[in-house]
Amino acid sequence: MIVALLICYNLIMNTIKMKEVSAVILRVGIALVVMWFGYQQFTNPEMWMKMLPDWTKSFPISQINFIYVNAWFEMIFGTLLFLGLFTRFVAFLVALHLFHIMFTVGYGGVGVRDFGLALGAVSIFFYGSSMWSLDMLFSQKTKLS
Numbered sequence: 001m002i003v004a005l006l007i008c009y010n011l012i013m014n015t016i017k018m019k020e021v022s023a024v025i026l027r028v029g030i031a032l033v034v035m036w037f038g039y040q041q042f043t044n045p046e047m048w049m050k051m052l053p054d055w056t057k058s059f060p061i062s063q064i065n066f067i068y069v070n071a072w073f074e075m076i077f078g079t080l081l082f083l084g085l086f087t088r089f090v091a092f093l094v095a096l097h098l099f100h101i102m103f104t105v106g107y108g109g110v111g112v113r114d115f116g117l118a119l120g121a122v123s124i125f126f127y128g129s130s131m132w133s134l135d136m137l138f139s140q141k142t143k144l145s
Contacts, residue, residue, distance in 0.1 A: 023130035027091075030120045031082035034094060038074030041067050053104055073097065081124070084133020088125050095121035 041048050045067040052063055059066055077097075080090045098118035102111045129135035 020131045023124070023127050024132050026120055026127075027084060027087070027124050027130060027133070028082060030091075030094070030117060030124065031078045033078075033117060034074050034081065035078035038071045038078055041071035041074070045071070051105065051110070084129060084135050087129045087133060087135050091121045091124035094118075095125060 045064050048067045049063050052066065056063055056066055061069070074097075077090050077094055080086055081094060095118045098114045098121060102114040102118060105111045105114070129139070
């Protein structure tokens with residue numbers, strides 16, 4: 001059993017670049033978290049309204065619609081990040097979005113969480129496209145043409 005595990009480990013280590021895999025794990029992980037929050041806002045927007053700052057009451061749209069707009073943003077850009085499509089641009093927007101939330105809610109559990117997620121998105125922005133992304137797939141097709 002141990003020999004089989006060692007053989008599998010050696011195969012994995014020799015065929016997959018661990019730095020590439022870590023970039024994929026980070027991209028997919030951040031994307032899934034962002035999409036989860038978007039989904040939660042769609043399914044229970046009333047719960048999220050109490051997290052909105054008072055200045056959102058002055059918007060020309062209702063607070064519930066503001067939650068829905070935010071949910072659409074998070075679902076769309078979370079999905080693009082998950083697929084690895086327009087990776088740098090999307091990671092940049094997600095990072096800005098999370099930093100904005102962090103500064104809006106201030107220091108606390110939500111702010112610290114979003115700070116960590118934003119730094120993860122910044123890391124994706126700096127790394128760019130990784131393997132198992134549509135960006136890489138499209139760039140390889142372009143090189144082959």
